[in-house]
Amino acid sequence: MFVDEAVIKAKGGNGGSGTTSFRREKYEAAGGPDGGDGGKGGDVILGVDEGLNTLIDFRERNLFEADHGENGKSKNQHGKDAEDLIVAVPPGTTIIDAKTEEVIADLIEDGQQLVVAKGGRGGRGNTRFKSSTRQAPKFSEDGEPGEKKEIKLELKLLADVGLVGYPSVGKSTLISRISAAKPKTAAYHFTTLEPNLGVVETKGFDSFVVADVPGLIEGAHKGVGLGDQFLKHIERTKVLVHVIDASGREGRAPIDDFKRINQELKEYSNKLMDKPQVVATNKIDLPQAQEKLPQVKSKLEEEGYEVFPISAATGEGIEKLIDRVYNLVQEAPEPELEEEREEVVIRGPQPDEDGLDFNITKENGIFKVTGNRIEREVAMADLTTDEGLQQLLKKFKKLGVEEALQKEGIQEGETVDLAGLQFEYYKG
Template sequence: MFVDEVEIEVKGGDGGDGMSSFRREKFVAAGGPSGGDGGHGGNVIFTVDEGLNTLLHFRERKFYEASSGERGGSKNMHGKDADDLIIKVPPGTTVTDVDTGKVIADLIHEHQEVVIAHGGRGGRGNARFKTSTRQAPKFSENGEPGEERKVKLELKVLADVGLVGYPSVGKSTIISKVSAAKPKIGAYHFTTLKPNLGVVKVGDYSSFVMADIPGLIEGAHTGVGLGDDFLRHIERTKVIIHVLDISGIEGRDPLEDFRRINQELESFNEKLMERPQIVAANKMDLPDSEENLLKLKEVLEAEGYEVYPISAATGKGLNELIKRADALVKEAPDFFDEEVAEEEEVIIRGPQPGEAEDAYEIIEEDGVYRVVGKEIKRKTAMADFTTDEGLYYFLKTLRKMGVDDALKEAGAKEGDTIEIEGWEFEYSE
């Protein structure tokens, strides 16, 4: 089964908790704090494996979580960092954040990798909280939660040449004749339900990859028929071969078919019209083909298109078509490299520079003031509420972040309830 689009959830490993302990040595009456830091949680990393050609292995498992870091130990022993979780994806995989719609990464080259979800940092042990005025801190810090996100994986086949056209125009027959690919071929529409790839050899020293893209119909860019499920696969090709049934045996007008398919391509992605495109007038072995070819060439060659009469069934004209496609492939740039350069590959973690005001917000509901936000959630998860010192340190952190002032500005009064990540506090000035 060919699977080219899935949604999964990933989570970086949680950081290990810091340790709260004190030195206990012979002849030392009151040893100082000696709790070590927790280890960092593992990252979730996607890496390209050229041995894969489908996303099928993601169908059965929808959640991936890296391991958590170890807890810190006594005697200032730091916890061990967790191993990263390496997930293999096929070349041509685009990773998009479902919530924001932003492209996280476009994975194309062998061994290319990207961190999709960062692991949390380890919590600090109580030894890290010792100051000149706080000689024996009895609290530590919990590990930072790992980053969570829902991502969509889309596979776009990596081919130099893409065959496009209406169903049953002969695309599968062409690729079967010029490569070792063995697609299913039948005299009915939508025989091809997945892109077929084949390596085409040209002479002794040249070759390129050809993709047989499933047949398109009007409205494909909006999801009609096989729709945009397969239109994405044409985006990476350097050269487009537009296959037409020149015989008109099904009562279709080849020129009208040409216009409609190009309209679908342009509606899906207008940059596709910048690709070199040559026309393969197929089924020249059938009646009326010669007459239709003359009409087609008169119009399309005047518009700058090259038209190659072929018969996929007999093989006539295929060599000339393939040689021209090979020459265009060598001249064409890697369009997908240009796209990758424009895409954002920065994983956002917490408030970014210049965005401190987005670290939290105050929401008032029925007299209860809720403090929400990514940074607040992180600080709360790492706070030690088991000791008075830990609670005091947390409240002091909130004050430094400006939460006290923000609550006052929002209208909070003495005795009002403040809710922070499930914890309730009483507001006091």
């Protein structure tokens, strides 16, 4: 089954931890600090590969985690940065934040890349904390955790021409006639459960890409049937070929079907109705079609549509249709694409709405301080030493956490929870 939407989880690699180390030289049992920094964790990057045309691979794998950075070593040796993890996606993939539904980027061109989950920076070794007042720091930093993101991928087929029409009007047969595409066909509604792409070659050896979009039914724009899942595939086409069954078999009225489908297109997006649209009245090899064709053709032409009587089964009228569609493709402007935007989700932790890097709530008598920055600092702190803990508390004081707690009415002796790290509050 064609997959045009997938949800994946991406996690950047953790940064390597810095090292607490001291020189050990001959005749010098305990020299100065020489702990190296950890390496950066790998980023998770989405990259466009023009050789792909579906998202089906993401059904088998939806978790992508980059490697962690290497830990620092003694003698001021820094850990190696991890390799980035590049995940291939097809051209035309829209990247959406699964939680906020905000569009992050629209990846169109081969080679385009987007970082969706940044790797954490490496922790600093104890050498970095040496100062005039602290000659022998006995702590270092752990590596920063990599970003975690839940991303929705949406693929809109990149085709020049979209074939639209009711189920079983002959779209699949038509695309197999005019291109090398070989879609499965059968005599029942919703025969095509996935869009088929075909490359059509003209007499002049030029070409254009056509997409056979699954049959629509009334209410498709509201989610009835499979229609709303596939309407998006024709948003980027330049020209629409509306295929109708001129024979009116199964008790259907060709003109009514034509109007209903166009109404569905309009309900989904007015832009679809602005595209050039020609009508292919199919199945003219049947006696019923020959009988109804003059009236159908006359009615559609009165409404301003170009009509091309064809038989997808025998090939009659196909050449004229191809020539006209090719010319329309050449004349049509490029469809508007969503501009790539750099949203907050690819920029790392962001301040909360009040402008701070944290939030404070009080639950069961405990003041809880939460936020991306808070969690990151706790994760990187060396909590195995008093020096490491004091360094962390200094950072939080500089961030304004203590001042914010005081504004919230905290009293000495009350409990503070900093991203899971709990202690009693006393004024410093």
